[in-house]
Amino acid sequence: MKKLLMVMSAAAMLLSCEKNEPEVDADVKEPAPWVHTTWTFNVGPGVSHESMARTRADLSALNLTDLWVMDYVGDELMQTVHQSSTDDGFGSVSLDLGYGEHTICFCASRGTGPSVAGSVITWEKPSDTFWHSLALTVAAGTPVASQQVTLSRVATRLRISPIDKIPEGAAKLTCSPSVWYYGLDLLTGEAAGERVQQREIAIPSTYVGTAGELSASFFGLSPSEPWQTDVAVAVLDGDGSVMGTVTLEGVTMNRNVTTVYSGGIFGKGGTMAVTADDGWGADDVHEW
Numbered sequence: 001m002k003k004l005l006m007v008m009s010a011a012a013m014l015l016s017c018e019k020n021e022p023e024v025d026a027d028v029k030e031p032a033p034w035v036h037t038t039w040t041f042n043v044g045p046g047v048s049h050e051s052m053a054r055t056r057a058d059l060s061a062l063n064l065t066d067l068w069v070m071d072y073v074g075d076e077l078m079q080t081v082h083q084s085s086t087d088d089g090f091g092s093v094s095l096d097l098g099y100g101e102h103t104i105c106f107c108a109s110r111g112t113g114p115s116v117a118g119s120v121i122t123w124e125k126p127s128d129t130f131w132h133s134l135a136l137t138v139a140a141g142t143p144v145a146s147q148q149v150t151l152s153r154v155a156t157r158l159r160i161s162p163i164d165k166i167p168e169g170a171a172k173l174t175c176s177p178s179v180w181y182y183g184l185d186l187l188t189g190e191a192a193g194e195r196v197q198q199r200e201i202a203i204p205s206t207y208v209g210t211a212g213e214l215s216a217s218f219f220g221l222s223p224s225e226p227w228q229t230d231v232a233v234a235v236l237d238g239d240g241s242v243m244g245t246v247t248l249e250g251v252t253m254n255r256n257v258t259t260v261y262s263g264g265i266f267g268k269g270g271t272m273a274v275t276a277d278d279g280w281g282a283d284d285v286h287e288w
Helices: 002-019
Strands: 036-047 066-073 076-084 092-098 100-109 112-117 120-125 129-138 146-153 155-162 170-177 181-185 191-194 199-202 216-221 227-237 242-253 258-264 271-277
Touching: 036 066, 036 100, 036 129, 066 092, 076 092, 092 100, 092 129, 100 120, 100 146, 120 191, 155 170, 155 227, 155 242, 170 216, 181 216, 191 216, 242 258
Parallel strands: 036 146, 155 258
Antiparallel strands: 036 092, 066 076, 066 100, 100 129, 112 120, 120 181, 129 146, 155 216, 170 199, 170 227, 181 191, 227 242, 258 271
């Protein structure tokens, strides 16, 4: 009996020891804290004028109305910031950036009716637009400070200037390009949103009876390389009837360049000559 009690006592002690062992789960790890730094970017477009070096301007100086900043890690969009010209501090953006390799994409524009889908912004009516992409490595010990970011123009502009007399009843000038871009991919910096769409402006009554004074400009987004489009130009009366028309073939467009066509539109098979406005970029003059 004494031996049996000793065995039972030893077993009870063993069970007690087993119950007191701490439970260990080797697969459970504490999540690492998110490590990041805060960066401030002061954004402005780079512009140039005839006989002047390229300088950095304020966003408001060019009447730009919207600024987007997209933060990418690889192909993954981490965050987007949108500012409008009515916001305090328009053009100064602060981002919390996690450690790693980032691509920060900037776009400033005064186009109307913007819509955002992924990395692409598309406008109902494009206008002057600037873009830049910045590769940035964020790591422990990376110095953090305000950084100046200069954007480059990615817009193009077609200007139509009839030189003959504007007749009574003229109400609209229309422009119908065979190729035109209404959007921009912020991740690549390339034009997007290609579509065929008639553009038009109303002809103010004060231009009726004048010659060589009417001029209409149509903005679009431009690929990084020069490209061509055919353009049908017409003047319509208040009922939509065509009063004069001309077709421009092989019109060469490029970002940061205004292509100007001028000439007769109301004569038989109207004719126009082409030049380029040097107010944006270098001269690009053509004859046809």
